[in-house]
Amino acid sequence: MFALWNDLLNLIFPPAPECPFCGRPGPPGKACGNCLAYLEGFRREAHCSRCGRLPGKGAALFGRGGTRLCGECRAREWPFALVRAAGPYEGIIKEAIHRFKYAGRRGLAAPLAALMAEAARAEPLLAADLILPVPLAGEKLRHRGFNQAALLAGEVGALLRVPVDRRVLVKIVETPSQAGLTRPARQTNLEGAFKVINAGKVCGRKVLVVDDVFTTGSTMSAAAAALTAAGAARVSGLTVAAARFF
Ligand SMILES: [Zn+2]
Numbered sequence: 692m693f694a695l696w697n698d699l700l701n702l703i704f705p706p707a708p709e710c711p712f713c714g715r716p717g718p719p720g721k722a723c724g725n726c727l728a729y730l731e732g733f734r735r736e737a738h739c740s741r742c743g744r745l746p747g748k749g750a751a752l753f754g755r756g757g758t759r760l761c762g763e764c765r766a767r768e769w770p771f772a773l774v775r776a777a778g779p780y781e782g783i784i785k786e787a788i789h790r791f792k793y794a795g796r797r798g799l800a801a802p803l804a805a806l807m808a809e810a811a812r813a814e815p816l817l818a819a820d821l822i823l824p825v826p827l828a829g830e831k832l833r834h835r836g837f838n839q840a841a842l843l844a845g846e847v848g849a850l851l852r853v854p855v856d857r858r859v860l861v862k863i864v865e866t867p868s869q870a871g872l873t874r875p876a877r878q879t880n881l882e883g884a885f886k887v888i889n890a891g892k893v894c895g896r897k898v899l900v901v902d903d904v905f906t907t908g909s910t911m912s913a914a915a916a917a918l919t920a921a922g923a924a925r926v927s928g929l930t931v932a933a934a935r936f937f
């Protein structure tokens with residue numbers, strides 16, 4: 692009843708268009724000038740050439756000029772070529788992701804994807820033949836009702852004009868026995884968590900994996916490992932946000 696009343700009110704008094712990030716008046720479904728300026732500021736900050744993360748307080752990048760790496764990327768080899776995010780996992784982006792993911796605001800997929808597409812266009816190595824969302828295991832999908840990465844991938848694919856395949860990469864349900872494992876053992880376990888259903892679809896192709904947040908990188912890494920094993924020519928990643936590194 693309340694919803695119906697709300698619909699009626701919206702019909703008589705259409706709500707003023709507002710920025711999906713800050714809620715201030717602005718063009719409908721798009722970041723307003725203020726939010727765009729705020730996000731552009733991050734793009735000028737020095738980030739890790741490999742994982743794309745920005746340094747947190749007290750953290751520093753290694754190297755000068757062309758390639759700058761965070762401590763982790765300097766110390767280890769990832770199965771992906773590089774990952775980029777539209778911005779750091781904080782402030783308006785973090786809030787928008789939470790509303791999108793946990794409050795079910797699916798309408799945020801388009802404005803978030805617009806930011807991602809912009810980040811992708813700025814990085815030639817993200818150019819891809821195929822976009823794949825990070826899949827959710829069946830249980831999580833049933834609980835949430837939608838896969839946020841799949842919604843984002845669909846929008847990003849439309850904006851970049853790259854085909855999206857939601858079926859080729861799948862997540863095998865994790866067993867509860869993982870709980871007692873040490874960190875390295877968990878990582879090894881997660882590395883086997885993704886499976887490529889049809890290797891012929893990714894073999895020799897440049898693949899872009901889409902997810903909402905890049906934090907430790909273990910999800911992106913596990914997905915990239917499965918795709919590389921299936922013969923992908925290059926795997927890169929694109930997320931809405933990335934945690935800062937320390
Ligand atoms: Zn705004």
Ligand SMILES: [Zn+2]
Nearest residue numbers: 739742761764
């Ligand atoms: Zn890095």
